[in-house]
Amino acid sequence: MVSHYILQWNCRGFRANYEELNLLVQKYNPKVICLQETFLPNNSSFTFKNYTAYHDTSTSIFIHNTVHHTPISPNTPLSVTAVRVTLHKVITICSVYLPPKQQLQLSDLDMLVSQLPSPQLLLGDFNGANQLWGSASNNPRGDLIE
Numbered sequence: 001m002v003s004h005y006i007l008q009w010n011c012r013g014f015r016a017n018y019e020e021l022n023l024l025v026q027k028y029n030p031k032v033i034c035l036q037e038t039f040l041p042n043n044s045s046f047t048f049k050n051y052t053a054y055h056d057t058s059t060s061i062f063i064h065n066t067v068h069h070t071p072i073s074p075n076t077p078l079s080v081t082a083v084r085v086t087l088h089k090v091i092t093i094c095s096v097y098l099p100p101k102q103q104l105q106l107s108d109l110d111m112l113v114s115q116l117p118s119p120q121l122l123l124g125d126f127n128g129a130n131q132l133w134g135s136a137s138n139n140p141r142g143d144l145i146e
Contacts, residue, residue: 004087005030010097010125014038014046014060022048031087033062034095036125056081058097059124074115078108080124082116092116096124098141106144 007030011017014035025033025048033051038060040046047053051062054071058079063069072082072092082094094116098104113120129135130142138146 006032006034006093006121006123008034008095008123010036012037012039014040018046025051029064031064031067032083032085032093033060034081034093034123035060035062036095036097054081054083056095058099059095061093061095072116074112076108076112076115078112080112084117089119092118092120094120094122094124096122096126098124098126098128100127104141104144109145 005028007024007028011021036059038055038058040055040060042055042057044055048062050065052065052069054061056079059081061081061083063083063085068086070084072084074080074082079097080094082092084090084092126141126145128141128145129137129139130146131138132146135142
């Protein structure tokens with residue numbers, strides 16, 4: 001059986017957590033790594049051995065070099081990094097970070113989703129609470145995302 005692990009983490013600083021991230025990469029050998037709050041510049045060269053890296057202001061995606069992939073550049077005010085990958089099938093993976101104080105409109109999310117080829121997987125830190133994903137209660141952002 002072939003494993004297609006996808007690792008997602010709000011790391012709150014790529015450099016500050018590089019050693020722990022590297023241990024996770026060694027242990028699980030993920031095919032895709034989605035990070036949020038990386039604090040890396042867009043033109044950053046930070047990566048892991050055997051991975052290709054894509055960065056936005058607060059998000060990153062690392063694709064294992066054995067995985068066929070194509071980066072996607074959606075036109076959005078949101079902090080996202082998106083890549084089309086071939087795992088067990090072709091899928092779009094999007095790493096999203098929505099800061100808690102950022103104003104979010106449903107149209108922002110709709111515009112993002114409409115630009116991503118289907119099927120798609122949105123991973124990230126949305127800073128929204130909703131019982132649908134295990135929160136004790138809902139908040140307005142969680143309701144909007146739902």
